[in-house]
Amino acid sequence: MELNPITILIASIFTSNMILANFLGMCSFIAVSKEIKTSLGLGQAVTFVLTGTSVINYLIYTYLLEPYGLEYLRFIVFIITIAAFVQLVEMIIERYVPTLYYSLGIFLPLITVNCAILGVSLFLIIRDYSLLQSLTFGIGSGIGWTLAIVALAGIRQKIKNAPVPKGLQGAGITLIITGLMALAFIGLSGVASIQ
Amino acid sequence: MIKGVGNIFKNGMFQDNPVFRQILGICSALAVTNLLINSFAMSLGLIFVTSFSSLTVSLLRNHTPGHLRMMVQTLIISAYVIIVDIVLKAYFPAMSTALGPYVGLIITNCIIMGRCEAYAQNNKPLPSFLDGVASGIGYMFVLMAIALFREFLGFGSFFGFAIMGEGWTNWVFMIMPPGAFFMLGILIWVANTYIPAKEETKGGAQ
Numbered sequence: 250m251e252l253n254p255i256t257i258l259i260a261s262i263f264t265s266n267m268i269l270a271n272f273l274g275m276c277s278f279i280a281v282s283k284e285i286k287t288s289l290g291l292g293q294a295v296t297f298v299l300t301g302t303s304v305i306n307y308l309i310y311t312y313l314l315e316p317y318g319l320e321y322l323r324f325i326v327f328i329i330t331i332a333a334f335v336q337l338v339e340m341i342i343e344r345y346v347p348t349l350y351y352s353l354g355i356f357l358p359l360i361t362v363n364c365a366i367l368g369v370s371l372f373l374i375i376r377d378y379s380l381l382q383s384l385t386f387g388i389g390s391g392i393g394w395t396l397a398i399v400a401l402a403g404i405r406q407k408i409k410n411a412p413v414p415k416g417l418q419g420a421g422i423t424l425i426i427t428g429l430m431a432l433a434f435i436g437l438s439g440v441a442s443i444q
Numbered sequence: 445m446i447k448g449v450g451n452i453f454k455n456g457m458f459q460d461n462p463v464f465r466q467i468l469g470i471c472s473a474l475a476v477t478n479l480l481i482n483s484f485a486m487s488l489g490l491i492f493v494t495s496f497s498s499l500t501v502s503l504l505r506n507h508t509p510g511h512l513r514m515m516v517q518t519l520i521i522s523a524y525v526i527i528v529d530i531v532l533k534a535y536f537p538a539m540s541t542a543l544g545p546y547v548g549l550i551i552t553n554c555i556i557m558g559r560c561e562a563y564a565q566n567n568k569p570l571p572s573f574l575d576g577v578a579s580g581i582g583y584m585f586v587l588m589a590i591a592l593f594r595e596f597l598g599f600g601s602f603f604g605f606a607i608m609g610e611g612w613t614n615w616v617f618m619i620m621p622p623g624a625f626f627m628l629g630i631l632i633w634v635a636n637t638y639i640p641a642k643e644e645t646k647g648g649a650q
Binding site for chain 2: 269270271272273274275276279280321322323324325327328332362363364367368371372375414415416417420421422423424425427428429431432435
């Protein structure tokens with residue numbers, strides 16, 4: 250099935266949003282979404298790493314693992330690629346763009362264990378994407394993730410002084426808000442579809 | 445010893461339950477809970493991976509250099525996840541397709557890494573193994589609870605058997621993502637209200 254890369258881009262931002270439709274990257278989504286500024290920083294870092302790793306993992310899988318029948322090693326290979334990529338990016342940014350390093354720095358190590366990164370790599374293998382499709386899928390998923398976490402951080406800042414029941418404070422109310430956001434995003438499901 | 449084992453299970457299942465107390469591993473808790481049978485398979489896989497990777501990490505704990513331990517843990521976990529994936533593909537291909545990428549995502553499930561880091565790294569192999577099993581069962585417990593409600597309301601069935609008869613209208617909303625978020629939110633609320641928190645938390649992950 251040939252999907253237009255642009256369709257994939259739009260769909261992965263809005264209708265197949267990593268968090269709101271696929272539940273990926275929830276851990277940091279709940280933990281870091283207290284302020285808009287930090288959420289935006291984490292979102293940028295995730296988008297950047299997603300774009301890089303989806304292309305690298307696609308190339309490794311297609312040209313190294315598949316020809317030699319080593320598909321079953323993909324989990325280990327992908328996780329090593331992601332860890333190595335994050336480490337490399339951290340070193341390069343620290344060396345050449347120190348200002349960016351100070352704003353993204355603390356988030357980079359967190360990203361290795363963000364399930365959205367590994368999830369995107371696994372999805373693009375399962376869905377049989379081409380190189381260009383993988384690239385737009387990576388970018389779109391990153392933007393979608395950023396959109397969701399920034400929106401959530403905005404809402405959480407607003408409800409800071411609201412009288413939330415005691416047991417529901419923290420994670421509970423955050424999940425309910427996320428549920429409402431997911432409900433709103435379902436309204437966009439006619440725009441583009443990739444499932 | 446017996447009391448120690450009892451404590452490990454009590455902590456893993458209720459007081460330190462990884463999902464609603466520590467908010468770990470909720471990606472998969474949300475994704476696979478639309479059907480009871482999927483949640484059950486996923487939980488069994490997770491119990492297997494958590495317990496055996498805790499055991500292995502604990503056995504190797506005196507031989508792992510400190511700065512490499514994250515990498516070693518990740519590789520151990522990946523190896524067990526590959527076993528789960530291959531077994532599912534070989535014997536339960538339908539289940540393998542239904543769970544899709546979420547089997548692979550057991551690797552990044554923070555529960556496993558959390559238990560390795562917080563418990564197995566400093567304890568003997570057998571208690572570590574039991575701790576892994578206990579955390580896995582705690583996870584299973586939450587998954588089954590969410591799936592029970594989602595499947596019942598969404599399909600009017602229990603483990604695939606229709607139990608509600610003709611007049612039942614499916615709550616399509618429950619099968620879709622928002623239903624999962626609401627269910628987990630409500631469950632955390634109930635848990636926080638009725639299960640008393642411990643006085644002091646020891647070695648919580650992260």
